[in-house]
Amino acid sequence: MYCSAKGEECDERPSQPWFDFISNEPGSSPNIKCVSESYPQADIGWYTSLETSGKGFTENPINTSKFVKKTLVCCATNAIGQECSQLYDYDVGSTSMEEQEVREVVLSPGQSLLLRCSMTNKESLHPQWSVDGRPGMTTESDNHEGFRMAYLYMKSVTEEQNGTYTCVGRQNKSVSVRVLAKGFVSVSLGQTNKTISTTEAINFCLQANISSQPLPDYCAWETPDGKWVDCGQRSWRNGTRVLCDQKISGEYKLHLEVASQRVIRTMALCVADKPQINCSPLEGIVWCEAVSPVPTNVSWKLCQESNNNCMRDPQGSSWTQVQHEKVEDVYLFCETRINSSMTTNDWLAADLPANPFAQFCLTNSFGYWCSDNQYFSPPSTKTHLQSTGSNELKIGILVLLVALVVIGLLFLYNFRKKPRYESQLQMIQIMGHNDNDYIYINFKDFEYDQKWEFPRENLQLGKELGSGAFGMVVQATAVGISPLGISQVAVKMLKEKHQTVEKEALMSELKMMTQIGNHDNIVNLLGACTGTGPVYLIFQFCWYGDLLNYLKNNRECYHKSLTDAFITDRFSSLYHNQQSKKDYSEFQITLDDYSHMQPATTGGQENIALLKLTAEGNQFDKDREQQAEELEGLTYQDLLSFAHQVAMGMEFLSSKNCIHRDLAARNVLVTKDRLVKIGDFGLARDIDNDSNYVVRGNVRLPVKWMAPESIFQGMYTMKSDTWAYGILLWEIFSLGVTPYPGVKVDNKFYSMIKRGFQMECPYYAGISVYRMMCKCWSLEPSDRPAFSKLVAFMEAQLTNMEEKLYHNTAEEMSSDYMNALAILDISSQLMKGKEV
Incomplete structure (x- = not known):
């Protein structure tokens, strides 16, 4: 925009032209008016070619009888620049979809839409638009110069006009109309890593399917050797842009600019030439x-x-x-x-x-x-x-x-090629109706809310909990960070020799966490230290570490039922413990100790109290309590509870438009009362020495937990998190077995995933839970359940287990209870030296 010295008027580029449709008397062809706003006023020209350098028509409006040819372009031109729009045409007499026919039209609310389809009058049919009764539409037929035409016009579109419109003739042609707010952009490159032979490279084209509102102001390909190739930006007939005859291996980047928003998409191309072989024969050895x-x-x-x-x-x-x-x-x-x-x-x-x-x-x-x-x-x-x-x-x-x-x-x-640190947890902005149309929100320029700042002097760092390529997590004591006064916390920090970009990434993660908010099943942010000194992110401390090791460590004390847990773990261990004591007279057993023998109603966890052996007030210190909790056996209800809690945490993240990208048992932490929390501690994980992360392309990825679209296209969505949740369920109900046991991650594994291979039911899972796992592993992302549905499913499973538990308790508790008292009475008499 250029303004005069007085500041009274500003010269501006013409706006994108739009069409007004003017119906005439019956029997007469309609008129079309081209409208564009600018200063100075733009000149309007009509053309019958996408190339506007030829001779045009200047009258406005024009009568459609003058434009029988398929292409009809209106251009608005002034001293600042030129903008063009093209009538959307469909030949319903042709047997194939021609290249210039648009498959998708993207508009903003309030814009006009004009569609035309035609066929020769040699046919007995007359083309007509199928509009499905949508409001605000005008349809009109026309016949001249050997063609029959049908027009569909909407003066001002709204979201109600979203849908597929079909022109019916000898062949049916359809167009998808999407009414979206400005700033929308979606780019699909298909495979992000592509390998072809040198023979295939002769006719190979990189292809990008672009949908945006408005049309891109700028579009260019960047090749690995640093060249830039313009991919066109005016009068787009469809959203496909190609780059052909590329024979160089490396990264190709597509650069777009839409409504001042810059978008970059990357695809790696490998042109597989003949291998280079060099051999060195020496005495007693040939080295190649x-x-x-x-x-x-x-x-x-x-x-x-x-x-x-x-x-x-x-x-x-x-x-x-x-x-x-x-x-x-x-x-x-x-x-x-x-x-x-x-x-x-x-x-x-x-x-x-x-x-x-x-x-x-x-x-x-x-x-x-x-x-x-x-x-x-x-x-x-x-x-x-x-x-x-x-x-x-x-x-x-x-x-x-x-x-x-x-x-x-x-x-x-x-x-x-050293990768930079980036939080696995990412907040996204969905740009359209499809979950795949999104961009990561960059929190770099967000303001940090100082209310989260915590005095560095009130933080006493302790032992290291984990360390990785970028940073570490340590246990610490924080004074005054919670109403409890002194609290154990986990502190996330970068290593001493870090780069500036890594510090910016950690600060961006901090700002993102302040936006997400708190939830019982998320490792919540408690505060941060960002002033003089290293950046510290302070999180809740989870006493029992990650869920994967928690399951492995408790395999030996897993019980299928509540009764098994009581008889095998609680009662028998109690009896042996009594025998080992020297001063038996101090022990007292009261009926109050049985009062907690009931299933928990929160989170589906069972809470069977150990029969307490008490002395002097029947008190236990914290270490004894923690040890007792660790010794309690796992039951099927516990596994369902873990699955339910993770689903609730992921439902919360989904509601915040967050995707995790590395959901696995190793990233779920366990704290007191068997409460589980989803975390992101990739910063403190040594993925180079972790067999769960394998090299794919230039990075190490947790391939066995990744959805096919994430592995092969680099696409992460809520539905790819659903796939990972299904793998996490398999981990839970196998008590910590590595997924796809015995299967090496190689080309055969990738082929299995593409074909839809699914693991067998884990040993400890019920059939209904396994069926839900399989739904999570649907190849089509839209077929996978949302986390809200997974939460409801797990709640129903827990409810069913509780109902069975109550029935079993009503039938068995009486006899079990009396047997337990009888044995305890016998043991008590033995302790006192009495004969039984």
Whole structure:
């Protein structure tokens, strides 16, 4: 916008033109008026081509009889710039959807919509629009110049006009109309990591499906070699933008600007060329190194004939294949580095004659390759023992050098590609009606509310609870952070040598947590220290650590029923404990100790009181209480309670438009009264040495917990969290077994996931719970249940268990209770030395 010196008037670019539809008398073709607002007033031009450089018509409105051709473009032009709009046309006489026909129209409330479909009058039918009775619509038919046409017009659209509109003719053509507020943008790149062969690269195109309101002001592709390719920005016929004939491996970025909002989407392309193989034959060893774009199987072949015979018969009987395990494989996206050697011992094990020729071979999804013939000259048997020491020294030095080179390359790569810290928990802004249309909210520029600030001097740091690549979590004592006075807390912090961007990320996480709020099943933020000194985020402390280890540690005391728990754990341990005491006269057992033998009504947890052995006031200190709680057996109700509480926590996060992205038993913490809380302590997890995180692309990911769209497209939504919740259920009801037991994460695993493979029912799960797990693992995200439904399901499961428990209690409690009293009476008499 350009303003005059007096500030009275501002020159501005024309607005995007829109259409007014003007009906004429019956038998006459309608008029279309093109409207655009600007200063100075724009000139209106009509064109019959997307390229507006040709001759146009200047009258406004124009009669549609002058524009029989499919393309009709209106452009508004002034000294500042030009904006164009195009009539949406559909040929219902054609058997195929033409490229210029728009599949989707995105508008803002209040804009006008004009659609036209046509067919030649050789057909007996007349095209007509199917509008499904929606309000505010005008439809009109026209017939001239050998064409029959049908128009659909809405002067001012509202959200009520959302839907699919179909023009019926010899062929039906449909268009999706979406009425959205300005600022909406959705970009789909399909696969975010794509590997193709060099042959496929000749005709391969990167493709982005873009839906936005308004149309992008700017659109460009950025190639790995730093070039920028404009993908067009005016008069879009549809939302698909392509970049073809790309033969360079690397990251391609699509840059968009929509209503001052900048959007970047990234796709990694790997063009798989022939692997590079380099071999070095030495005395007693052939060492080969290869670089392949994709994971590769390796093998060695030895030929016992002359070199000429071996060359003439590369696949024949002269060659013997030798398998061995001496392979070092370093996998990065589009760069798998392989080192392998054939040594004297391998040659001797193959029982081959002297001086064979060797080939190092690679097999991957794109082909089979072998190195040139390498002359393999192992030492003779007589001198073998004499030269063993020197050969081993040479081999050791060579292996050490190669290892140093590999370590150096890995260090340089990790230094160059070192990931930055980012909270797994992210708050999103949904941009449309589809959950997949969202952006992460950047809290970097949000103001930090000082009410969360906690005096650093009131915080006494204690032992380390966890440490990772970016930071650590320590236990601490906080004075005055809660009404209790002195509280145990967990403090999250960065390591001393951190980067500025990591501190900004931690501050962004802090600001996000203040926006989310508190919930019983979330590890809640209590405060922060952001002033002079390191940034500390202060969270609730959970006494029993993560749920995964809690389940593993309590496997031995799992009981299927309440009665099992009482008889096996509580009563028998009590009886043995009584026998071990020296001064039996001090112990008193009262009927009050039985008053807690009832199922809990909150959270579905059972709370069977241990029969207390008391002395001097029947008091226990905190350590005794904690130990007693740890010794209580787990029951099926407890497992349901854990599942229910996690579902409630995730329902709360979903209501705040938060996605977790790493929901697993290791990220759920357990505190007193078996209350579980969802946390995000990825900052303090050493994922490089955690087998649950495997390399995919350039990062380590918890693949076994990830939904297919997250693995293959990098898309995380509430429904991908639902998938992870299903895996978490499997962990809970297997008492901490690693998902997909015995299955290695490789190409076979990824193929299984794509095909819809689902784990079998875990040992401790009921059939109804297992069915819900399977629903969570639906390949189609929309088929997975929402967390509100999962909460209701788990509540129903707990209610059913409680009803069964009450029935069992009514039938069995009386006899069990009397038996327990009888045994206790006998034991009491034994303690006093009486005969029974």
